[in-house]
Amino acid sequence: MKDVLRAAGITKRFAGILALDDVSLRIGEGERVGLIGPNGAGKTTLFNCLLGVLAADGGTVEVAGRDVSRLRAHRRARLGLGRTFQRIELFPETSVRDHLLIAERVRRGTGRLWKDLLGLGRPTAEETRRCDEVLELLGLVELADAPVERLSLGQGRLVEVGRALMTRPAMLLLDEPSSGLDRAETAALATTLREVQREQGFAILLVEHDVELVTGFTTRSYVLDFGRLIAEGPTGEVMASDSVRAAYLGTYAPPGTTGRDGAQAETVTAATASVAGRAATTGTATTTEEETR
Amino acid sequence: MATDSSSVGADFLRAVLQGAPPGAVYALVALGFVLTYQTSGVFNLAFGAQAYVSAAMYFKARLIWGWPTVWAVLLSVVVLAPLVGLALELLIFKHLRSASAVSKLVVAIGLAVALPNLFDIITSFKPASGVTPVGVVPGGADVFYSVFGLYRFSRNELVDMGVALVAVIGLGAVFRFSPIGLRMRAVVESARMTELNGIAASRVAAFSWALSSLFAGVAGVLIAPRFNTLGSSDFFSLMVVAIAAAAVGSLASLPLALAGGLGLGIVIAELNTFLPRWGTDSAWVRTVQDNLTPSVPFLVLFAVLALVPGIRRAQGAGDPLSGVEPPPTARAGRPDPRRAMAMRLLGAAVVAGGGAVVLTRGDQLWVYQVTQAVVIAIIFLSVTVITGTGGQISLCQGAFAAIGACTVYQLAVRYDMSVLVAMLLGGLVAAAVGAFLSLPVRRLGGIWTAIATLAFAYFFDAVMIKLSWVGGGAASLLRGTAVPRPRLGPWDLSHENTFLVFAAVVLAVVAAAVVALRSGTFGRSLIALRGSEVGAQSIGISAARTRLTAFAVSAFIAGLGGGLLAISQRDVNYGANFTPFAALFWTVLVVALGSRSVPGALIAAAAFALFEPLVLGGAVVGWLTRERHPLPSLFPIDGKWLFILFGLAAIQFARHPEGLVEYGLSGRSRPARPGQPAIGGNRS
Ligand SMILES: Nc1ncnc2c1ncn2[C@@H]1O[C@H](COP(=O)(O)OP(=O)(O)O)[C@@H](O)[C@H]1O
Ligand SMILES: [Mg+2]
Numbered sequence: 001m002k003d004v005l006r007a008a009g010i011t012k013r014f015a016g017i018l019a020l021d022d023v024s025l026r027i028g029e030g031e032r033v034g035l036i037g038p039n040g041a042g043k044t045t046l047f048n049c050l051l052g053v054l055a056a057d058g059g060t061v062e063v064a065g066r067d068v069s070r071l072r073a074h075r076r077a078r079l080g081l082g083r084t085f086q087r088i089e090l091f092p093e094t095s096v097r098d099h100l101l102i103a104e105r106v107r108r109g110t111g112r113l114w115k116d117l118l119g120l121g122r123p124t125a126e127e128t129r130r131c132d133e134v135l136e137l138l139g140l141v142e143l144a145d146a147p148v149e150r151l152s153l154g155q156g157r158l159v160e161v162g163r164a165l166m167t168r169p170a171m172l173l174l175d176e177p178s179s180g181l182d183r184a185e186t187a188a189l190a191t192t193l194r195e196v197q198r199e200q201g202f203a204i205l206l207v208e209h210d211v212e213l214v215t216g217f218t219t220r221s222y223v224l225d226f227g228r229l230i231a232e233g234p235t236g237e238v239m240a241s242d243s244v245r246a247a248y249l250g251t252y253a254p255p256g257t258t259g260r261d262g263a264q265a266e267t268v269t270a271a272t273a274s275v276a277g278r279a280a281t282t283g284t285a286t287t288t289e290e291e292t293r
Numbered sequence: 294m295a296t297d298s299s300s301v302g303a304d305f306l307r308a309v310l311q312g313a314p315p316g317a318v319y320a321l322v323a324l325g326f327v328l329t330y331q332t333s334g335v336f337n338l339a340f341g342a343q344a345y346v347s348a349a350m351y352f353k354a355r356l357i358w359g360w361p362t363v364w365a366v367l368l369s370v371v372v373l374a375p376l377v378g379l380a381l382e383l384l385i386f387k388h389l390r391s392a393s394a395v396s397k398l399v400v401a402i403g404l405a406v407a408l409p410n411l412f413d414i415i416t417s418f419k420p421a422s423g424v425t426p427v428g429v430v431p432g433g434a435d436v437f438y439s440v441f442g443l444y445r446f447s448r449n450e451l452v453d454m455g456v457a458l459v460a461v462i463g464l465g466a467v468f469r470f471s472p473i474g475l476r477m478r479a480v481v482e483s484a485r486m487t488e489l490n491g492i493a494a495s496r497v498a499a500f501s502w503a504l505s506s507l508f509a510g511v512a513g514v515l516i517a518p519r520f521n522t523l524g525s526s527d528f529f530s531l532m533v534v535a536i537a538a539a540a541v542g543s544l545a546s547l548p549l550a551l552a553g554g555l556g557l558g559i560v561i562a563e564l565n566t567f568l569p570r571w572g573t574d575s576a577w578v579r580t581v582q583d584n585l586t587p588s589v590p591f592l593v594l595f596a597v598l599a600l601v602p603g604i605r606r607a608q609g610a611g612d613p614l615s616g617v618e619p620p621p622t623a624r625a626g627r628p629d630p631r632r633a634m635a636m637r638l639l640g641a642a643v644v645a646g647g648g649a650v651v652l653t654r655g656d657q658l659w660v661y662q663v664t665q666a667v668v669i670a671i672i673f674l675s676v677t678v679i680t681g682t683g684g685q686i687s688l689c690q691g692a693f694a695a696i697g698a699c700t701v702y703q704l705a706v707r708y709d710m711s712v713l714v715a716m717l718l719g720g721l722v723a724a725a726v727g728a729f730l731s732l733p734v735r736r737l738g739g740i741w742t743a744i745a746t747l748a749f750a751y752f753f754d755a756v757m758i759k760l761s762w763v764g765g766g767a768a769s770l771l772r773g774t775a776v777p778r779p780r781l782g783p784w785d786l787s788h789e790n791t792f793l794v795f796a797a798v799v800l801a802v803v804a805a806a807v808v809a810l811r812s813g814t815f816g817r818s819l820i821a822l823r824g825s826e827v828g829a830q831s832i833g834i835s836a837a838r839t840r841l842t843a844f845a846v847s848a849f850i851a852g853l854g855g856g857l858l859a860i861s862q863r864d865v866n867y868g869a870n871f872t873p874f875a876a877l878f879w880t881v882l883v884v885a886l887g888s889r890s891v892p893g894a895l896i897a898a899a900a901f902a903l904f905e906p907l908v909l910g911g912a913v914v915g916w917l918t919r920e921r922h923p924l925p926s927l928f929p930i931d932g933k934w935l936f937i938l939f940g941l942a943a944i945q946f947a948r949h950p951e952g953l954v955e956y957g958l959s960g961r962s963r964p965a966r967p968g969q970p971a972i973g974g975n976r977s
Contacts, residue, residue: 051831053827053830072830072835072837073827073830073831074829074830074833074834074835074836075833075835077830077831077832077833078833082831082832083831085827085828085831089825089827089828089831090824090825090828091820091821091823091824091825091828091829092824093820093824094817094820094821094824098817099821101817102814102817102818102821102832102834103833105814105817106814106818106832106833106834107832107833110814111813111814111815111818113810113815113846115813115814116809116810116812116813116814116815116816117806117809117810117813118809119809119813120813121809121810121812121813121814121815121816122812122813160828163828163831163832164831164832166832167832167833
């Protein structure tokens with residue numbers, strides 16, 4: 001299987017804290033991969049480094065075998081990396097359809113200033129048709145002309161997915177798509193994502209806290225803690241492994257053994273503890289580093 | 294000045310001494326500016342206006358009321374300055390705590406325009422020419438004290454340095470020893486704390502506004518004797534110099550702002566000392582001196598913005614809360630389509646009817662004033678593109694327009710080119726400059742674009758316009774910058790009515806282009822970028838390239854309009870039309886009335902050119918009363934009200950970025966819910 005995305009040795013530092021420490025991962029074509037870890041583990045930062053929103057301090061990123069480490073975010077997006085955001089990033093004062101139309105236009109690369117000036121810059125029938133297809137797929141047809149300010153969070157996340165899909169991504173990076181959604185909305189989103197992914201065959205890297213969503217949706221997972229990869233493997237095994245349970249999941253037991261809600265509460269507790277312990281760990285790390293120099 | 298002891302070392306030291314007093318004043322302003330920026334997140338471009346208010350109050354009390362110095366200082370500096378600061382904080386900025394930095398900047402720009410005029414009206418103050426502002430000590434400019442035989446300080450200069458020293462020590466003591474000062478320091482270190490932590494933060498903000506405004510007042514009274522007459526634009530320039538000083542410390546560090554202010558004063562003095570000496574040998578150094586020295590602050594400011602990539606993050610560096618962004622402003626309901634259509638028809642009828650009346654029955658003056666409105670509307674559409682569609686604040690639209698006007702002058706007068714071709718070329722030259730200007734700042738965005746463009750506007754003002762191949766140089770001082778009116782086929786544009794029709798046609802074409810651009814790829818990309826830069830990038834939109842295009846397009850329109858303005862006035866008239874401070878008001882007007890739409894720009898232009906004669910001059914009331922009753926003695930109302938009304942109107946930008954016109958159309962049936970994030974939990 002060819003890799004859509006390969007990252008090696010990604011390191012990122014923020015004013016003293018080591019947010020990512022030598023992270024390497026690879027994702028094959030059409031593969032569904034999870035990325036889990038407690039709050040503040042560096043998952044969003046890893047996304048931003050992979051996508052070029054943040055400049056990594058070290059490491060390389062390859063998309064379909066091409067080194068993109070020095071390319072800016074929009075160039076990487078055009079090479080097939082689509083994404084959604086943990087904190088929603090829509091374009092206020094425009095409609096749902098507008099979001100998809102501009103993405104489609106940029107993908108085609110047919111926009112020219114002189115065409116705009118001659119009034120030829122309006123969406124073509126072909127573009128509108130493709131946009132309607134995706135709206136249909138995501139169940140957003142009724143909301144097509146609604147300004148995004150009036151959407152619910154769940155609908156907003158769907159619009160982000162739709163916007164990303166218009167770029168025909170080879171790979172979609174989803175940053176906590178379930179955050180802020182209730183159970184029913186999460187389930188609906190998961191169903192939609194699964195369908196779309198099956199149909200279009202892009203790869204997925206999913207950051208998620210919702211254990212059920214991760215286990216049900218991904219085949220393989222990476223676990224990030226304090227900016228370091230601490231485990232990797234088939235999602236089921238990773239979730240069950242002792243080191244992961246110790247570092248991240250606490251006393252988590254696979255679904256079925258205890259109630260779901262209990263499991264989630266434990267996850268949250270573990271995550272909080274982990275964050276609280278961060279300062280001490282970071283301090284130690286810095287000292288060791290200075291000693292080595 | 295005596296140049297007998299001409300060793301390089303002595304000259305150097307002399308320049309240090311000479312540069313220290315103005316440097317001390319720059320430092321005071323820089324300190325106050327950084328203090329406000331760090332404690333309240335307001336990039337307070339009204340700081341110069343606050344300095345002006347204190348200086349003018351002092352002037353009025355001393356020279357017109359004949360008060361003794363002590364009382365005049367007490368009133369203008371100790372009482373008035375902090376009060377103005379407190380009022381701004383309590384009445385305005387306190388309520389905008391969660392607004393974006395750009396919104397607050399726009400509010401401050403509106404205040405920069407409104408405050409000086411408001412003061413002048415309230416105190417019926419007239420900056421009289423000929424009466425030079427006085428210092429706080431008798432004989433300040435005439436009594437000198439020699440230091441090591443190197444430099445003779447005037448009394449005023451000694452006072453400048455002494456007061457600055459006391460102020461800095463005082464600030465240090467407040468920071469170190471008073472409880473509120475300690476808290477303030479904490480806020481300076483983590484600016485976001487102000488927004489998130491209730492009552493204590495309010496007190497800290499109020500205190501620091503009062504304190505920084507006190508600095509503005511002190512600096513204003515100290516610097517005033519250096520000007521021939523008191524004018525608010527000089528104080529605005531002083532503030533821009535101080536921003537350059539503060540930029541040295543990335544607008545984040547008080548000690549570096551202090552050093553930056555002193556350093557700037559000294560560097561300028563050194564350049565003034567040494568460049569002329571070398572200039573006697575080679576003429577080009579002379580040219581450099583004439584042009585470089587006045588532009589040093591703006592070059593410094595621009596260089597810091599362009600070369601120090603970390604500056605954008607400087608405020609939030611090490612701030613654990615820097616990632617916490619305020620929610621975007623909720624927007625008023627969409628325009629009610631039926632009402633919008635009715636308004637559009639009404640607007641078209643007013644334009645057509647008004648045009649017909651002016652063309653057939655208007656006298657020369659009215660035709661001229663309406664022509665000005667039409668031409669200014671073209672320039673204002675450049676603001677519609679860059680600010681309305683692009684969400685970027687550009688403060689150098691005046692320079693772009695001036696480039697267009699000067700190109701017309703140069704090509705038409707010196708090279709005998711067709712005026713209309715020159716006008717188009719003027720737009721293209723401005724576009725090239727705009728594109729070039731956007732290169733260093735196109736990745737910054739936010740308030741940094743505003744600052745960089747402000748630096749460019751002042752650079753253009755200090756250097757470019759004086760060059761013989763731009764503004765005409767010495768030749769233009771003698772012969773003016775006359776621009777001819779052309780013929781266009783059968784139409785003679787020197788005929789005023791014909792010219793008005795021609796200008797209206799140009800306006801219609803530009804307006805159509807702006808609308809077409811907005812609904813095309815460029816406009817949609819720009820609107821996406823305005824909404825969310827990372828979101829736009831994630832679908833492959835290049836922020837840098839889109840912004841570059843936006844600047845080029847906006848500069849083209851401004852250049853075209855500037856050229857047409859010169860043709861309509863038959864003169865470039867840089868000082869009256871295009872100075873940075875004058876152009877500030879353009880942005881204020883367009884933003885207040887509606888930067889998002891073409892009608893917004895048109896109404897802003899009408900307000901710019903016609904509000905004073907029609908409303909303040911009493912023409913409308915005159916028509917209504919039909920000369921049966923003589924005009925009430927109320928008229929004419931002072932033209933300064935134009936600046937006050939629209940300057941204050943710009944304050945609502947923070948809540949309604951779409952402007953008064955569109956807000957008025959939107960109908961209040963679907964009111965905005967302030968504080969609610971763009972994507973709320975409200976299901977529809
Ligand atoms: N822009 C930033 N500046 C400074 N520190 C940051 C920034 N973004 C993230 N961090 C820090 O990096 C670490 C990882 O954050 P993040 O990637 O958001 O974690 P996650 O997404 O796994 O919850 C956290 O400690 C966070 O405080
Ligand atoms: Mg995250």
